[in-house]
Amino acid sequence: MDALDLQILDLLQRDGRLSIAELSERVALSQSPCARRLKRLEEAGLIDGYRAVLNRKALNLGVTVFVNVRLQHHREDAVREFEGAAQAMAEVLACHVVSGAHDYLLEVVVRELADYEHCVRRLQALPMVQDITSSFSIRSVKTGAPLPLR
Secondary structure, eight states: OHHHHHHHHHHHHHOTTTTTTHHHHHHTOOHHHHHHHHHHHHTTTSOOOOOOHHHHHHHHEEEEEEEEEEEEEEEHHHHHHHHHHHHHHHEEEEEEEEESSEEEEEEESSSHHHHHHHHHHHHHSSEEEEEEEEEOOOOSSSSSSOOOOO
């Protein structure tokens, strides 16, 4: 991967709707070689996909909660079951294995507190979950930033 590939990736993560014509113009490359590079980057797995970034508040999904989860034990079956449950919950946008006092950090987005309560009850019902603590986001300062490629 060279500087031109990094430039293409940077432009696309900022605006995934760029056409090959626009992309090739911005990187000062003709369309065919630009399209070939893009295809190679996609095939190499550097681009996971393309999607629209939706406005959470406009869609009435204004409650963001960061949820710390501690498991009772770390047997492989319990870990697999918990991670599968987290992946199956539409409200869970992200689930990270973390170090420290907890095992997982989840980012949960819901319409209102009652929806969050429902989500927590589903987590509490999992037999391997020992402890759940929640931090409610008051306001987002920075989200969805492009990856630092340079």
